[in-house]
Amino acid sequence: MSKFTLNIVVGLTLLMFTFSSCKKEKFGPQCKNCEENAIFPSIQNDVIIVNEGNFGFGNATLTLYNSTNRNVHHGIFQQANNYPLGDVAQSAYYFNEKIAVVVNNSNKIEIIDKADFTSIATITGFDSPRYFLPINLSTAYVSNLFSNKINIVNLINNTISGSITTNSNWTEEMLIYNDTAYVCDMSNNKLILINTTNHQIIANISVGIQPNSLVLDKNNNIWILCDGGFNEANAQLIKFNPTLRTIEQTLAFGNINHSPSDLIIDNSKENLYFINNHIFKMNINDTSLPTSNWVSNNGEVFYSLGIHPITQEIYVADAKDFVQNSTISVYKNNQQLSHQFQSGINSGYILFLP
Amino acid sequence: MKLISVIFTLFIVQNTFGQLLNDTIKFEPFVIEELAVSATYKTTNLDAVTTKSVENLAQLLQENSTVFIKSYGSGSLASVSFRGTGAGHTRVLWNGISLNSPMNGQIDFSLYPTPFFDKVELHYGASGLIDGNGALGGSVNLQNSLPNFNDSTKSAKLNYNYSIGSFNKQIHSGKVAYLGTKKWFYETRILHSEAENDLVYYNFAKKENPEERLQNAALKQYGFQQAIYKKIKNQTIGMRFWYFNSDRNLPSTMLVEKNDETQQDESFRLLINTTGFKNKISYKISSALIHDKLTYNNKLIDINSKNNSLLIDNHADINYFINDKITFLNKINIRHEQAKADGYNSEHKRFNNSWLTGFSGNLKRLNWTVFNRMTVVDDYFKPLAPSISLGYQLPKLEDVTLKVAAGINHNYPTFNDLYWTPGGNSDLKPEEAKMSEAGIKYHKAFGKTTIATENTFFFAHVSNWILWQPSAGNIWSPTNLKKVENKGFESTLTIKYKLNKVDLSIRGNYAYTISKNIDLPKNTDDALYKQLIYVPQHQFNANAKLTYKNTSLSYGYYYTGLRYISTDNNWYLPANYISNISLSQDIKLKTTSFNLRFQVNNLFNQTYQSIAWRPMPLRNYMLTLAFKL
Numbered sequence A: 001m002s003k004f005t006l007n008i009v010v011g012l013t014l015l016m017f018t019f020s021s022c023k024k025e026k027f028g029p030q031c032k033n034c035e036e037n038a039i040f041p042s043i044q045n046d047v048i049i050v051n052e053g054n055f056g057f058g059n060a061t062l063t064l065y066n067s068t069n070r071n072v073h074h075g076i077f078q079q080a081n082n083y084p085l086g087d088v089a090q091s092a093y094y095f096n097e098k099i100a101v102v103v104n105n106s107n108k109i110e111i112i113d114k115a116d117f118t119s120i121a122t123i124t125g126f127d128s129p130r131y132f133l134p135i136n137l138s139t140a141y142v143s144n145l146f147s148n149k150i151n152i153v154n155l156i157n158n159t160i161s162g163s164i165t166t167n168s169n170w171t172e173e174m175l176i177y178n179d180t181a182y183v184c185d186m187s188n189n190k191l192i193l194i195n196t197t198n199h200q201i202i203a204n205i206s207v208g209i210q211p212n213s214l215v216l217d218k219n220n221n222i223w224i225l226c227d228g229g230f231n232e233a234n235a236q237l238i239k240f241n242p243t244l245r246t247i248e249q250t251l252a253f254g255n256i257n258h259s260p261s262d263l264i265i266d267n268s269k270e271n272l273y274f275i276n277n278h279i280f281k282m283n284i285n286d287t288s289l290p291t292s293n294w295v296s297n298n299g300e301v302f303y304s305l306g307i308h309p310i311t312q313e314i315y316v317a318d319a320k321d322f323v324q325n326s327t328i329s330v331y332k333n334n335q336q337l338s339h340q341f342q343s344g345i346n347s348g349y350i351l352f353l354p
Numbered sequence B: 001m002k003l004i005s006v007i008f009t010l011f012i013v014q015n016t017f018g019q020l021l022n023d024t025i026k027f028e029p030f031v032i033e034e035l036a037v038s039a040t041y042k043t044t045n046l047d048a049v050t051t052k053s054v055e056n057l058a059q060l061l062q063e064n065s066t067v068f069i070k071s072y073g074s075g076s077l078a079s080v081s082f083r084g085t086g087a088g089h090t091r092v093l094w095n096g097i098s099l100n101s102p103m104n105g106q107i108d109f110s111l112y113p114t115p116f117f118d119k120v121e122l123h124y125g126a127s128g129l130i131d132g133n134g135a136l137g138g139s140v141n142l143q144n145s146l147p148n149f150n151d152s153t154k155s156a157k158l159n160y161n162y163s164i165g166s167f168n169k170q171i172h173s174g175k176v177a178y179l180g181t182k183k184w185f186y187e188t189r190i191l192h193s194e195a196e197n198d199l200v201y202y203n204f205a206k207k208e209n210p211e212e213r214l215q216n217a218a219l220k221q222y223g224f225q226q227a228i229y230k231k232i233k234n235q236t237i238g239m240r241f242w243y244f245n246s247d248r249n250l251p252s253t254m255l256v257e258k259n260d261e262t263q264q265d266e267s268f269r270l271l272i273n274t275t276g277f278k279n280k281i282s283y284k285i286s287s288a289l290i291h292d293k294l295t296y297n298n299k300l301i302d303i304n305s306k307n308n309s310l311l312i313d314n315h316a317d318i319n320y321f322i323n324d325k326i327t328f329l330n331k332i333n334i335r336h337e338q339a340k341a342d343g344y345n346s347e348h349k350r351f352n353n354s355w356l357t358g359f360s361g362n363l364k365r366l367n368w369t370v371f372n373r374m375t376v377v378d379d380y381f382k383p384l385a386p387s388i389s390l391g392y393q394l395p396k397l398e399d400v401t402l403k404v405a406a407g408i409n410h411n412y413p414t415f416n417d418l419y420w421t422p423g424g425n426s427d428l429k430p431e432e433a434k435m436s437e438a439g440i441k442y443h444k445a446f447g448k449t450t451i452a453t454e455n456t457f458f459f460a461h462v463s464n465w466i467l468w469q470p471s472a473g474n475i476w477s478p479t480n481l482k483k484v485e486n487k488g489f490e491s492t493l494t495i496k497y498k499l500n501k502v503d504l505s506i507r508g509n510y511a512y513t514i515s516k517n518i519d520l521p522k523n524t525d526d527a528l529y530k531q532l533i534y535v536p537q538h539q540f541n542a543n544a545k546l547t548y549k550n551t552s553l554s555y556g557y558y559y560t561g562l563r564y565i566s567t568d569n570n571w572y573l574p575a576n577y578i579s580n581i582s583l584s585q586d587i588k589l590k591t592t593s594f595n596l597r598f599q600v601n602n603l604f605n606q607t608y609q610s611i612a613w614r615p616m617p618l619r620n621y622m623l624t625l626a627f628k629l
Helices: A002-020 A075-081 B002-020 B031-038 B048-052 B055-062 B123-132 B415-419
Strands: A045-051 A061-067 A089-095 A098-103 A108-113 A119-124 A129-134 A140-142 A149-154 A159-165 A169-177 A180-185 A190-195 A202-208 A211-216 A222-226 A238-239 A244-254 A261-264 A269-275 A278-283 A301-305 A312-316 A327-330 A338-345 A345-350 B043-046 B067-073 B078-081 B090-094 B119-124 B138-143 B156-165 B171-180 B184-195 B199-201 B211-213 B219-232 B234-249 B262-276 B281-298 B304-320 B326-341 B350-362 B366-377 B381-382 B384-394 B400-411 B431-446 B447-471 B476-499 B501-518 B538-548 B551-560 B571-573 B576-588 B593-601 B619-628
Touching: A045 A089, A045 A327, A045 A338, A061 A075, A075 A108, A075 A119, A089 A129, A089 A345, A098 A129, A108 A129, A129 A169, A129 A238, A169 A211, A169 B400, A180 A211, A190 A211, A211 A261, A222 A261, A238 B184, A261 A278, A261 A301, A269 A301, A269 B538, A278 A301, A312 A345, A312 B055, A338 A345, B043 B055, B055 B067, B055 B078, B055 B138, B078 B090, B090 B123, B119 B123, B123 B138, B123 B384, B123 B400, B123 B431, B234 B619, B326 B415, B350 B415, B538 B593
Parallel strands: A301 A345, B090 B138
Antiparallel strands: A045 A061, A045 A345, A089 A098, A098 A108, A108 A119, A129 A140, A140 A149, A140 A169, A149 A159, A169 A180, A180 A190, A190 A202, A211 A222, A222 A238, A238 A244, A261 A269, A269 A278, A301 A312, A312 A327, A327 A338, B043 B119, B067 B078, B119 B138, B156 B171, B156 B619, B171 B184, B184 B219, B199 B211, B219 B234, B234 B262, B262 B281, B281 B304, B304 B326, B326 B350, B350 B366, B366 B381, B366 B384, B384 B400, B400 B431, B431 B447, B447 B476, B476 B501, B501 B538, B538 B551, B551 B576, B576 B593, B593 B619
16 A cells, blocks of 8 residues: 555656656747757858748748858748748848748738848738739839739838739739839739839730749840649740730640749840749740750759859759758759759748849 | 656556455456457547546547547647548547548547547557448547436436636536336437637747737537437337537637638438347447538638538448357448539549458457458459457466457548549559557456556558649649558556545556658658658656545646657657646535536646647636536
8 A cells, every 4th residue: 555655656746747847948830950050141141042831830931041152041030030930931032131021821021131131020911922022112012812902012111001903813923124013913814014103004914824923034025934724724935025015926835734833034134944844944036945854853843943143053942742841953054963952841932142 | 758757657556566466357247239349459448437527529539548639729620640640540430330521531529529429439550440441540439328228217317517618618518318118218418519719829920929819719519419219129229310510710820810711510410220139149230321511611712612421321230149259240331422522523422331251259368359341442342451359368367468469451542532623533542551569458456456557569551641742733632652650659557546435546648659651752752761740759648536525636647749740850849748637526415416627727837739830728727517317
């Protein structure tokens, strides 16, 4: 009896000990490789990888990369600000020594300081923001999913100051040329032209099914990549003349299953790159789509594409199973793999800092 | 490490007593219905008393077993997994009828309030094959007790419970049972519960971690269950109808500012069965109709999605007692599954039929069961899914039983896997689990103390594991390309001590689970040989209950080890350890009795998350008044 009681007491005491002796409290998701040492601001930190994370998991992060010494810092937003970036980081834009990070499912945009990545402002009130485009020093446009609005953001006091109502339910990538903003309208298969002086819609130009990305070339033509939807139509690459507002060339992809994305252009504004399972490269003077890939995916899942403005190296993310850290591969101009580094979960956007 | 030492100490307690005292072997009376799962497999039984002290099935399993509960928060979706498998590998049966949705193969455990059943039995690993196909981890059996027609003490019984708790929670439940003349039995159960669930939490996702109140989390559930049974000689015949309705708002994670999501669930379940025995044959024939409706609404993005499923399930379990040593087992299951969802191009139907045959018996000190389940699901035909289990009572140490079991089970692709548009893959193969376990069971009563312990090692290999991954054009699509190895150790220990008017009972459960990818589509994948996400390696819970006369004090401690939330194991949720305490007072009058119970949950006010960025309640309270006539 006494031995029994003793054992019970010892057992229960140890039990109590288990919950009272835990050292440092940690709450919520923890990231092992998100370094705890301070990030030293450096002008050589020239690449930011925007990692979406998983929908609902709140594990969106920013990876900082130095292309000279190849140092990688993970989870820099959390480090600099002591709170997580949010749920599903979609894109980022550099302007005026600041970086705007669009956090889609958190319905916010974090404006962070380029020097130390601390948050200058958190702009809230969006519907499902996708991309950010400054149209002048004091104003920016924000495209949205599940909304017919393009938000107008006041960059002086960092608030939403108004909106432009479109017919669209999903606006995607945008670019500005002269006094006009060109917006991809994914839901109506249009290119929306907006006068950036009075924020009025000038025109809705029909393009291919689901225009997702666009770039401006050296001849001041706009190239628009349309993914074709889910087996709806063949994907198209369209050359649009913004001066005449006419489509000058339409190149259709041969296979209905093809769903190209991530159209980018190099520094000379002459060579286009995009992902269509593999990486493809095409000159702006070409009159047909490339027949063979520039870099094969070799079983990887290419998820985003970027081109370094100075080294002209191509950065491509492999999202793997989408529930683990992506690997970024850096390819030289001669198609040779230069090196690789690890970033965060679902690296969906690659931003190069000047 | 600390946890291990606790377990170790508990074993010392057990071993010391094993040597000190001696007692006779307890004889378990033979009950026909209980023959379903041989004691040679690992099972856990949760009786009516345990069942009544919690709100729903998720909480019941959380507090009394080491199966893993993944909960989105108070009143929100909760799924259960056994031994490192997925939520779709857990079968849930109601009086023998599988309730799993043919659409996603899963069950939301928050939709099963405990007043609707009397007992819960957990079947682990290979034993789940007895309940049907698909239980690659195990199965949860909800049972309604059959009336005791020989009970002549009281013909009418009334129970009523009222609970009031934090977050504006109010639960009413009641049961009326009447045992009429000529062996008729009527029973009605009702439930109504609501909660605002507007719990307060610290938002670690925001600057300065502000205190916030959870928005859009209100919940309302109601339902009733009606049973009518009649006994004719050695046969019982009757029906049970169960209606259940749940309407809830779905709260967002801490990182999302706005949301307006709701979910309505409605279930109609009708069961007709007859049980009995004649000569050397015992039988149980049942027919059930299960209709589930789920409506999801998201006003912000204008989504209204309706899902309907219908199951017609027929069982004939016939056992033939060849002699007092061998029983012939025979179970036939004819099941029709049908579902319609906005994600399908059309309504889908299929048969899911199987036939189990086997033998169970004993040979001196050896108990054995061997059987095979043959299955036909649509075009899939699996003639072989065998299972065997042996239990051997040691000759000199009769309190000790050694047990081994092994078996194969298949889980068939769900309608979502096969037909979801876009992405569904009609070429999928069934998932296959090869399971084995070995354990030691010890039970001894000596004097005023009873000790029972069971320790089991398990090993399982799941191949053709269905994995949804993005394919061409970023369309998510399922494939059979994953192989997983699960292994681990489960231990339970119960100590009961009685002295005059004092009753002390202590129960501890521990599980160690390693669940790893051993083959993936790409072997350069960093998920290879890593622990699966949301599978804790360590889980431990303990309950101590001290009763003096009509007063009892209970203390529960629940530890969940860290869970990885990315497949490369770079992200994880830290371990959490929650304590609950309750004080209960019985007041017995002549014909009526009352019970007043006060419970404090999360006694030490721990901040924790069961799922990333879903806040769980801090310290909260519940007062329950029960009335019995």
